[in-house]
Amino acid sequence: MVEATALNLNDPKKWNHWVIGTPPEVPQSSPFHSEQLQIMYSKNPEKTHFLEKEQEHWHISPIEEYYFVLHGNLKVKVEDTAIDLKSMQILPVPPGKRHRILDCSVPVEFLVIRAPISSDKTKVKSAGKGNARPSE
DSSP, rough: OOOOOOOTTSSGGTTTTEEEEEETTTTSTTTBBHHHHHHHHSSSSOOHHHHOOOOOOOOOOTTTTEEEEOOOOOEETTEEEEEEOOEEEEEOOOTOOEEEEEOOOOEEEEEEEEEEEOOTTTTTEESSSTOOOOOO
C-alpha cells in the first residue's frame, strides 16, 4: 500500500519535469506514478533551451492536453492561432490539434496536464513527411 505523501514543488529538482506520470520521469515505485495522467510542473525554464526543445506536435485521440498558468504569461500556438495565457488561465488542447509553446515570461509557473498518458507512439511531431494528421 502506498503511503499518502505530498510532493514539494518548491524543490528546484522538480522544476521543468513531469512530476506525475510514468517512467522514466516518474519511477513506477513512486507514489506519483500514474498510468492515467501526466502533469509537468514548469517554473522559470531557461527560455532559449526550453523553447527550442518544444516542437509543434499533436497527440493522437483520446489524449487531451491542458496548459494551466499559475503565475506569469505563456504564449501557446494551437493550429494557426497564438493564444496569450495569463496567471490563473487554462487552455485545453483537444486530440489531433497542432500546438507548441511559443514564448513565456520570466518569472513563470505553469502546469501541462495530459490525460490519458502520452508516449512517443501517441505524440506526433509536425515537421517532416509521413506525419499526416488524423482525419477529423
